[in-house]
Amino acid sequence: MAGEVKKSGKMTVFRTDRHEDMAAMVLVGCLVAIVLCYMAFIVPTVTVGAPSDGKLVSVAVPESGMVKKGEPLYAFEVKEKKWTQGKVEEKLVTRDVKSAASGKVLKVVAKPGDELKKGNPIVVLEHEKGTLP
């Protein structure tokens, strides 16, 4: 699609492809800035959900506890699929999931042993303003 043509009003609202390319970059720049500002400064709390289907093994931080970015938040057991010699092999793996931002754990929604679907809530985190949860 790149380099698609100088238009004569046929397939773009822009004068040339180069203008369209620049507009696409400006559009993305604006969207990224909006998303980052919204998440960093406007959203007060975020619900951290299960990264995939699996089982919650443990929660590392209690309610009202503080967590720093990069510290373990919870341990999660998942089925890991790997291609080995043309066949799918599945094995259970426990992973420590780290916090994406520093903040305070407001609520622990799930409890160890719960079988969770992808996106099911685990903890509610109040992140520090200016960080990306």
Next chain:
Amino acid sequence: MEDKGIFGKIAAILPGLAFMVGTLWVLRTYVEPWMASAVLFGQKGWLIKVTHLNYILLAIIVGMLYRNVLFGGKIPAWAEEGFRTTRLFIKAGVIMLGSLYTIQSLAKVGGVAILLIMTFVFGTIFFVMFFGRLMGMERSMIGVMGAACGVCGVSAAIATSPAVKAKPSDVALAIATILGFGIMTMFISPFIGKALQMSDYQFGAWVGTGILNSGQVLATCLAFNPTIAPGTAVAYGEIWNVVRVISIPFVVFFITMWYWRAEAEAEHMSLGRILKEKFPVFVIGFFGMTFLSSVGALGAEGSNTLHLMRDVMSWIFGIGLVGQGAYIDIREIKTAGGKPLKVGLAAGCLKYAVALLIVMLFVSKESSF
């Protein structure tokens, strides 16, 4: 667009754009969830499990229906300007895809991708040159078709056309032929991928190499696996595709030299001029996003921030794909006939099949990143 001022232009764009956004909203909010829950032949979600239909394919199909059925073959004047933003959204989506990669992963995939892509790009061009001359096609038509089949479909065909003095009808025939071929592969590739139990990495590598148009690569990968995340078909397919897109200026230069070597009386174009005039600069945005992702400026992997970013990206792509469907004119495809059709289809099929064979034989199911 006639000069009606910035506000007049925006006002002209709004109806068609709102129509595209509304279409996608209905598809994602009502149609796709209904398909996931509907019970057919005693199986819940049969429509999605068996047909692999998702909002991406639905967006294209509905777009095609708009143009060819509802609009009677031509996008109406009230929606025309809005639909002309289609490629803006597709390009913006491709730029945002850069957030799926890090510089480290790009460097890893680069070596394999560059070797495979360049072999296929120039292999296809040589095949079109050979077969086209055998069929007695005009050199300008061969040049345009070679670029169209070798690189990135529509873009490369149009970028090459002024350099080889191609007639508008040459360009139209090349585009209609490769888009027609692309539509066919877009729908059958996910089924082939599933039937051969290809991994996301293999499927992305095959489609990114074998399908001729960026939008169709994207749609096909998302039809195979609608998830947009690192390690999915769309992540691999687009990185392959971006490597191919980057080669456009070099292909244009190569075909130009080939053409003008025989047409000695005409003027030459320098590589510098081609780079300056034809390089698809939005690709720089793609790498910019990759850089931001590499330094963690877009949030950590798995964070709610990146999740929201990818949700925005899927909407941007979806809007563009409704428009892409509306630019598929069945009558234009029917006009693609004769020698260009034979050469284009032969080159497309050969590339598609050989790419599949190479990927199945030499590309492991596990990705290198």
